[in-house]
Amino acid sequence: MKRSSSRRHFIQQMSGTALALAATNSGLAFASQWQNKVDGYSKKISPNDKIRFATIGMGIMGYNDTNTALRVPGTELVAVADLYTGRLARAKEKYGNSIQVTQNYQDIISRKDIDAVIIATADLWHARISIDALKAGKAVYCEKPMVHEIREGLEVIDAWKKSNKTMQIGSQRVSSIGVIKAREAIKGGAIGQLAMVVANFDRQSALGAWEYTMPADASATTVDWKRYIAGMKDEPYDPKKFFWWRNYKAFGTGVAGDLFVHLISGINVITDSKGPEKIYASGQTCYWKDGRDVPDVMAGVMQYPKTAEHPEFQVMLRVDFISGNSESGGTQFIGSEGVLTLNGNGYTIRYHKMSKAPGIGGWDALETYPKKMQEELLKSYNEKWSAADQKDQSEPDTVFQAPDNYDEDLEHFGHFFEGVRVGTPVVEDPVFGFRAAAPCLAANDSYFENKIVNWDPVNMKLVTRL
Numbered sequence: 001m002k003r004s005s006s007r008r009h010f011i012q013q014m015s016g017t018a019l020a021l022a023a024t025n026s027g028l029a030f031a032s033q034w035q036n037k038v039d040g041y042s043k044k045i046s047p048n049d050k051i052r053f054a055t056i057g058m059g060i061m062g063y064n065d066t067n068t069a070l071r072v073p074g075t076e077l078v079a080v081a082d083l084y085t086g087r088l089a090r091a092k093e094k095y096g097n098s099i100q101v102t103q104n105y106q107d108i109i110s111r112k113d114i115d116a117v118i119i120a121t122a123d124l125w126h127a128r129i130s131i132d133a134l135k136a137g138k139a140v141y142c143e144k145p146m147v148h149e150i151r152e153g154l155e156v157i158d159a160w161k162k163s164n165k166t167m168q169i170g171s172q173r174v175s176s177i178g179v180i181k182a183r184e185a186i187k188g189g190a191i192g193q194l195a196m197v198v199a200n201f202d203r204q205s206a207l208g209a210w211e212y213t214m215p216a217d218a219s220a221t222t223v224d225w226k227r228y229i230a231g232m233k234d235e236p237y238d239p240k241k242f243f244w245w246r247n248y249k250a251f252g253t254g255v256a257g258d259l260f261v262h263l264i265s266g267i268n269v270i271t272d273s274k275g276p277e278k279i280y281a282s283g284q285t286c287y288w289k290d291g292r293d294v295p296d297v298m299a300g301v302m303q304y305p306k307t308a309e310h311p312e313f314q315v316m317l318r319v320d321f322i323s324g325n326s327e328s329g330g331t332q333f334i335g336s337e338g339v340l341t342l343n344g345n346g347y348t349i350r351y352h353k354m355s356k357a358p359g360i361g362g363w364d365a366l367e368t369y370p371k372k373m374q375e376e377l378l379k380s381y382n383e384k385w386s387a388a389d390q391k392d393q394s395e396p397d398t399v400f401q402a403p404d405n406y407d408e409d410l411e412h413f414g415h416f417f418e419g420v421r422v423g424t425p426v427v428e429d430p431v432f433g434f435r436a437a438a439p440c441l442a443a444n445d446s447y448f449e450n451k452i453v454n455w456d457p458v459n460m461k462l463v464t465r466l
């Protein structure tokens, strides 16, 4: 793509000083579209036309996902599965006595009257339950990361293709209007040629570092530990490995699988990319020395190759669980003519274009030459370059912000159930989900095995370089 001409096109469309206003207006225009959508959600759908779903894994995200799914019109929760009895009791309290509760997810997927399942278990169970559910003819909403191990990815994709069912992965930012608008801006050349993306999650709390409140009755009786470790080497019940599973690589995927994956999902959708081909990560367990075997501070570098959709660019990711920056995060797309910063469901673009003239004086060699030569050099420079040529160019920022009541989770679930109801394809299908997850899991391999990982993002395979 000719970047400066496409950028001109983007600017012309939004015309000069009207940029900031136009951006705000596009936020306003979207606010009314969103309100219409939310109003439309209050329409009644006949009970015969309801999508009956069940949630497998009723922890923090299981409850969040279920509540969001129930806001989409025409959905009904009929069953939940979880391995800890307290969460099953809570499900009855919250959703009524009529729902089925079970510790065995097979009881759910064998039911003929269930159309879809939400899988919000610890990461190690995602692939197994997805494959079983697809084989049983269920549509699947599976939380990110799609898989716990890279080797599981193609198996899930295969099961999905054979099933002809909708499957969507749960990185909700992929459906965010802020991300969709950012994609339009970058595709339209707003920041010139993309060269670098810098993204982070910073945290500074025990909960942020995954030390969640344990239930008062946690024990080998209330937790079905044997089922939890099915297929693994036997080991005694350990409440930390159950309730704080993210901290153990046998059950979770560390900060890379858990958080890099959100960043990579956003980056891949905005740049229309299949992903990086070279991955490197380093890290340390810096502060949360609670027995965890995954780092709490991690940096990753990923190299995205040039493709028909985008130029070559580098991605730098960081997660810091003991950050004096407090709880914060963001993604910056740095181009040759500006920077787009994603913030929540919106973005800001700051424009800055290099002057035509190369510059002279200041931090330069000029001052080191004899006085007379300096004067001559300055004179010929000013003859060659006009005042306009010598100025850096900047324009007012462009800002897009979704309305306050905008909810990307609801949008994401809306897409999923539309897929289930009428078969529209979803963006974050298993191919997208695996292309986002695999580089993050590869970042873990890079960290644990102290190596650079080569990845083929088109064919979704690890590459061995001799």
Ligand SMILES: NC(=O)c1ccc[n+]([C@@H]2O[C@H](COP(=O)([O-])OP(=O)(O)OC[C@H]3O[C@@H](n4cnc5c(N)ncnc54)[C@H](O)[C@@H]3O)[C@@H](O)[C@H]2O)c1
Residues within 6 Å of the ligand: 056, 057, 058, 059, 060, 061, 062, 081, 082, 083, 084, 087, 103, 105, 120, 121, 122, 123, 125, 143, 144, 145, 170, 171, 172, 227, 228, 242, 243, 245, 258
């Ligand atoms: N999209 C997001 O923004 C987002 C946010 C948080 C978590 N997540 C994802 O959601 C998933 C769950 O995270 P969480 O924070 O809710 O964890 P959690 O520990 O609060 O809940 C996980 C639940 O899964 C249950 N479980 C584990 N194995 C099971 C099995 N075989 N059958 C039935 N239940 C099983 C456990 O009993 C537990 O209650 C993770 O994959 C996580 O990455 C996504």
